[in-house]
Amino acid sequence: MTRADGSAAAPTAPPAERVVARLRRHARILILPVVLLVAVAGGTGYAVGLVSESWQLLALLGGAVLVILLGCLLPYLSWLTGRTTITTRRIIMRSGVFVRVRNEVAHARVREVSIRKTPGQSLFGSGDVRIDVGQERPVVLRDLPKPHLVQAALHELMEAGRGPAMRGPVAATMPDGDTVAWGGR
Template identity: 35%
Template sequence: MTAQQELRIATFRRGAELLVIPAVILIAVAGATGYLYSNLPDPYEDWMLLAAAGAIVLLAVVLPWWVWASRTYILTTRRIIVTRGLLIRRRSELMHAAGYRIDVVRGPLQRLFGRGTLILSSGGAELALKDVHSPRLVRETLSDQIEICQILAHRQAQQAAADPYMRTDS
């Protein structure tokens, strides 16, 4: 008997609506810098303007993008994987066959934008899928995968009990 092949169902992140304000700030900083460059009052110099614009872009544009891009959720046929970090990556995963509880938390703004946070807990392990689109669809998909994996594990256990010489290491 061959083992079930692991397939990727979906890869997703938090909602990108959080990046609208940084995009507006980037446009405003670029416009203001272009307008004020070489037109500053006497005690100020152009390098001061460029340094201030660079600091604003770094703190208000790059940092929010970095936080958004640093978390990825991968749903496969065997497990859910949460990766965090861009330079130093941390990875957490829950196997569907082990089963876990799925809680959906939605605040008023999340309801308005069709998002929610899914909290997956299995014994001591807990994963949070923050601010995902269509949390009901993601919850249903996770529930289906848990059920399928548990059925397959049960069938393999029955076949192994019926045939004690069956190879289970494949």
């Protein structure tokens, strides 16, 4: 490439991909495991005083540990390992406790972004963000907090991918690092 003055122009590199947001499902799905943990701890503490045989005590404690592992720890690990990352170029969805699954959707493939809320989700300010990529079934980001903010950011990023420069609130908050802060908590 040459400039108008005849000198050679340096090739321009595409802008670096930046992380816009890292999201998890709404934490309200952990309410039931926490209630179960409190109930099992209280019930086990009460029942320990009622049993007299050592094998009964071991069976009681073993059962309590099993219920806590399956009913409390596994749901927490499932929530903790499920993460959605939105960058300036794509959406990356990761999930799985024992088997890791990773899906990516480029912003260029996204046709439509919509929100679906159940009454319970509306009560807690969360919702499902549905992303239509032209397949039979849309990609669904389940139970995200502040889904309207996520939808607005995705619309803005889709427009930025089609236009020469980013505009709007996400562009105004871009720091020099790799993470863009938006939707403060």
